[in-house]
Amino acid sequence: MTLNVTQPSQELDNVLSPSMGGDLISGAQLYFILLSIVALTQVISLGGVITNLINIAVFVKLGFNETSNISLLTLALCDLLSTILTIWGTLCITPGFSDAELPFLPTEIAQLTGAGLSMFVLRCTAWVTAFISFERCLCILIPLKVKKWVTPKTTTAVVVTISIATIGPYIGVYWRWIFVWKFLPGRNATVLGVTVVNTPVLILKDKVSNIVLGLIQPTVAFVTVLVCTVFLVVYLRRSSQWRKSMASAGGEKAGGDNSSRFEPKQNISRKEEKVVRxxxxxxxIFIVCYTPNTVMHLNMAIFPSFSLFGQHRNTFLMIYLVSVFANSVSASVNIFIYYNMGTRYRNALRLMFHLDSEDPVK
Structure with missing residues (x-):
């Protein structure tokens, strides 16, 4: 099927033009922001591809006897896919690349093969992070029961379900957005692009999916991570205070018979405390980096003009670019946390690069 260039092709191309106005952010400002953020995002994402490949190799080497390794491996796989898609998506909107006479329209193709899919992968990351945080909270509250409930098999089942439930619905995008061949009069050439199929049923499905998948699903995951993180921070503070009181008492139990049952139960294992940290x-890091994405989706739900084709599209694009940058940072820095806080991870990594001979599996 061949179409003349109409919507959304012209809008997608013009939305990146530096001459646009009538917004809180001018076209010239947006153009400068785009060039700056895209360059930084691509560099960080390239580093993220390398660090996540290392993370995957280390967790595979450590094995899957511990449920945390399964969850963290899934997180690394999501981060790897996210960084790859980010590199491709930002490349497609880079002026030098998007202006080239390619056999496809980069800014359109990126919607289905880059930016759109990366948002679904990001939701998978959010829910895996929520699961990891929630599991650790349960380990603190009901440690004996959690060991029976959360096994390698159940953890695998949970992360697979999360992946299917968050990334799987992306297939529904192709209900309305389809690949088509478009004729460009200016180039006298036919190239691959994207068009929107507007039928009442598909429009309704799109609105429902935007509310459920674009707003409710990621917001619930974000709130879950936030609440669990606050709980863990409180736990760490109480744990630290309890250890200090134990040290000052010369090894005797702090608080005598009136001490809270919470404290001794929570503080007997330094290994557990390291995992919590x-x-x-x-x-x-996820909360900080995911906040721009949450703000963007909330504004899209509240203000109809805040969208790619709305009156405030420049502001939308700026926040979107900031969220893409923040997400690339979040997907790239976990290796430093694992190396500094995880002894077995650090030993496995050092062994992998022949920095020492210690066996991390023992």
Whole structure:
């Protein structure tokens, strides 16, 4: 099927033009922001591809006897896919690349093969992070029962379900957005692009999916991570205070017979505390980096003009670019947390690069 260039092709091309006005952010400002953020995002994402490949190799080497390794491996796989899609998506909107006479329209193709899919992968990351945080909270509250409930098999089942439930619905995007061949009069050439199929049923499905998948689903995951992180931070503070009181008492139990049952039960294992600190650090970075994405989707739900084709499209694009940059940072820095806080991870990594001979599996 061949179409003349109509919507949304012209809008997608013009939305990146530096001459646009009538917004809180001028076209010239947006153009400068685009060039700056895209360059930084591509560099960080390239580093993220390398660090996540290392993370995957290390977790595979450590094995899957511990449920945390399964969850963190899934997180690394999501981050790897996210960084690859980010590199491709930002490349498609880079002026030098998008203006080239390619056999496809980069800014359109990126909607289905880059930016759109990366948002669904990001939701998978959000829910995996929520699961990791929630599991650690349960380990603190009901440690004996959690060991029976959360096994390698159940953890695998949970992360697979999360992946299917968050990334799987992306197939529904192709209900309305389809690949077509378009004729460009200016180039006298036919290239691959994207068009929108507007039928009442598909429009309704799109609106429902935007509310459920674009707003409710990621917001619930974000709130879950936030609440669990606050709980873990409180736990870490109480744990630290309890250890200090134990040290000052010369090894005697702090508080005598009136001490809270929470404290001794929570503080007998330093290994557990290290895991909590690791999970808290991962969750905290996720919260900071995911906030621009949450703000963007909330504004899209509240203000109809805040969209790619709305009156405030420049502001939308700026926040979108900031969220893409923040997400690339979040997907790239976990290796530093694992290395600094995870002894077995650090030993496995050093062994992998022949920095020492210690066996991390023992």
């Amino acid at each position: 690791l999970v808290t650090s991962i969750a905290a």
